[in-house]
Amino acid sequence: MTVSITDVAEATGVSASTVSRALRGRPGVSEEMRARIVTVAAELGYIASRSASSLASGRTYTIGVVVPYVGRWFFGTVLDAAEKVFSSAGYDVLLYNLGSPEARKRFFTRLPIRKRVDAVLSLLIPDPDEATALRSLDVPLATTVGGARPGFTVVGIDDRDGAESAVRHLVNLGHRRIGMISGASEPLHWTTPLDRRQGYLDALTDAGIEPDAALEADGGYTVEGGERAMTELLALRHPPTAVFAQSDEMAMGALRALRRHRLRVPEDVSVVGFDDHELSEVVGLTTVAQPVAAQGREAARLLLARLGDPDARTPHPVEMPIRFVLRETTAPPNTGRQW
Numbered sequence: 038m039t040v041s042i043t044d045v046a047e048a049t050g051v052s053a054s055t056v057s058r059a060l061r062g063r064p065g066v067s068e069e070m071r072a073r074i075v076t077v078a079a080e081l082g083y084i085a086s087r088s089a090s091s092l093a094s095g096r097t098y099t100i101g102v103v104v105p106y107v108g109r110w111f112f113g114t115v116l117d118a119a120e121k122v123f124s125s126a127g128y129d130v131l132l133y134n135l136g137s138p139e140a141r142k143r144f145f146t147r148l149p150i151r152k153r154v155d156a157v158l159s160l161l162i163p164d165p166d167e168a169t170a171l172r173s174l175d176v177p178l179a180t181t182v183g184g185a186r187p188g189f190t191v192v193g194i195d196d197r198d199g200a201e202s203a204v205r206h207l208v209n210l211g212h213r214r215i216g217m218i219s220g221a222s223e224p225l226h227w228t229t230p231l232d233r234r235q236g237y238l239d240a241l242t243d244a245g246i247e248p249d250a251a252l253e254a255d256g257g258y259t260v261e262g263g264e265r266a267m268t269e270l271l272a273l274r275h276p277p278t279a280v281f282a283q284s285d286e287m288a289m290g291a292l293r294a295l296r297r298h299r300l301r302v303p304e305d306v307s308v309v310g311f312d313d314h315e316l317s318e319v320v321g322l323t324t325v326a327q328p329v330a331a332q333g334r335e336a337a338r339l340l341l342a343r344l345g346d347p348d349a350r351t352p353h354p355v356e357m358p359i360r361f362v363l364r365e366t367t368a369p370p371n372t373g374r375q376w
Contacts, residue, residue: 045077115333307368
């Protein structure tokens, strides 16, 4: 037979409400009585009902996670790390994958997440109307992409500085014709491509190199897109001697395109990525490493901390450290290059 909270109350000689307060750590119960109730509940094999606990506490014990591309490595890694933190704290995850403008519009129009979650981890950057909609949920909000915004706990990195360090490395090697494989920010309002492009431009300007729009190609943050973009750059009359890819996945696509064209890396073309993807070391890719999983864990931890203290103020943005990782895909330019 299933043991109920009434059984525990009868065995300890107190009311069911007292048992409930004791087991949920609420005030109004002496430590001696709380210990006795916990012991009796364990001896009887009492397991608190999730639905009953939800009714008593007003919580759903569910965290909503909004993702633009659940199948992409970055978002999948953040989600996996965050889910482990939530799960260990007794929370389930309700996932919304908004990979198209239609899905995104439908979500923010209907807002199906309302009253179904205790907090939201948003891995997309909302426009002003979307941010207002999320704040109207009146639950803690967190994100790992984009800069500071009112009402959101932000955990992220300095994308601009990371990109600048990557391009500066190529400049210091002697490269002057440096291409960039980027990803469009529209229609999902993603600021990462813009910040990393600005870092690219900053490094060129600091080196006295005039930016050339012809050296920029859109790779869509995929391996296939990176291969396509690298092929476009190789078709130029004066191709770049080095390329900065805004993600390691696009950099891997670039490496594939260079191999298909029988070009050597780094002897003919140098390549730098960004992220330190789990396969980057395998292919020897020079890159800017960011702690992707750690960002997911920290965002989840901060969300749970706010749930534990609803009156706490939204913490200041947390900037995680990045580092430059030198591997085998960069070298000084080949002055004798004939192609």
